[in-house]
Amino acid sequence: MQTIIVATNFSKDADNALNFAIKALKGKNYQIVLFNFFSPSIHVLNARLPADKLDRLTFIRKEILQDMVDSISKNHEIPAIPYFATGDFITALTSCIKLFDAKLIILGMAEKSLGQDLLGNTTTMIINKVKCPILSIPSNVSYKGITKVLFACDIDRGVHKKVLENVREFAHNFGATVDIFHVNKYSNRPTEPTKINNILEFLSDTEATFIDVHAESVINAIEKEIKSSDADILIMIPYKYGFWNSIIHRSLTRKMASASNIPLLSIQL
Numbered sequence: 001m002q003t004i005i006v007a008t009n010f011s012k013d014a015d016n017a018l019n020f021a022i023k024a025l026k027g028k029n030y031q032i033v034l035f036n037f038f039s040p041s042i043h044v045l046n047a048r049l050p051a052d053k054l055d056r057l058t059f060i061r062k063e064i065l066q067d068m069v070d071s072i073s074k075n076h077e078i079p080a081i082p083y084f085a086t087g088d089f090i091t092a093l094t095s096c097i098k099l100f101d102a103k104l105i106i107l108g109m110a111e112k113s114l115g116q117d118l119l120g121n122t123t124t125m126i127i128n129k130v131k132c133p134i135l136s137i138p139s140n141v142s143y144k145g146i147t148k149v150l151f152a153c154d155i156d157r158g159v160h161k162k163v164l165e166n167v168r169e170f171a172h173n174f175g176a177t178v179d180i181f182h183v184n185k186y187s188n189r190p191t192e193p194t195k196i197n198n199i200l201e202f203l204s205d206t207e208a209t210f211i212d213v214h215a216e217s218v219i220n221a222i223e224k225e226i227k228s229s230d231a232d233i234l235i236m237i238p239y240k241y242g243f244w245n246s247i248i249h250r251s252l253t254r255k256m257a258s259a260s261n262i263p264l265l266s267i268q269l
Helices: 012-025 042-046 051-076 089-100 114-119 122-129 161-174 193-202 218-229 243-259
Strands: 002-007 030-037 080-085 104-109 134-138 148-152 177-184 208-214 233-236 264-266
Touching (some): 002 089, 012 030, 012 104, 012 134, 030 051, 030 089, 051 080, 080 089, 089 122, 104 122, 122 134, 148 218, 161 177, 161 193, 177 218, 193 208
Parallel strands (some): 002 030, 002 104, 030 080, 148 177, 148 233
Antiparallel strands (some): 134 264
16 A cells, blocks of 8 residues: 655645545555644744643644544545644655655645745745655646646656656556657757657556647646646656756746646656
């Protein structure tokens, strides 16, 4: 049985992601670890609440978490485990991943906002820092099945075997087809056939199709393909860049994660 971590802060976005996970995983050989991180707000800290009051807040959150886990196990027949954490968020999440050998993290994605554009949010921070595939669920998306996956990748940079293994496993688990989508910015420099064939050969036991388009804007091309292909999931790779390019790249990742009308599966190297 494989483990999927579903992160919750008890918000509407987190509840939507949990409902998506429950419907997607029901009847499959998975267990859910429901992860909740508690860090008292600055207002609580400034109020200098006595230790027993903070302990009470912690107890209440643990009770809510346990009730949610009990409901998942009883009403949906999916094994579920609570994981309550404090301290440093990334450290706590990384420890949870290692403890359960988690294969995927599922997170809710809040609606796009100016603050998010400038500062990012928890989901995009995790995408940049955690070495585990992350499925971000937009707040307006509900589970309706997964039959087609759009895998947007930069074939010119190369696609790591580990990424292809994750794409293949995800597609097999849901019986989905895969559209491998590449945006070529240079009309006079076609994509090397060998690189295309290598990917198709690796995914030979999956129903996969290669799509190569010429466009100036990668993001616009992907958004257009999402609409025309009626894909259920978008898969992307958050490549590592230099400092200035990373600022640009993070904004693109944020846009695809928050502005898209389908979930984004981010596979880190």
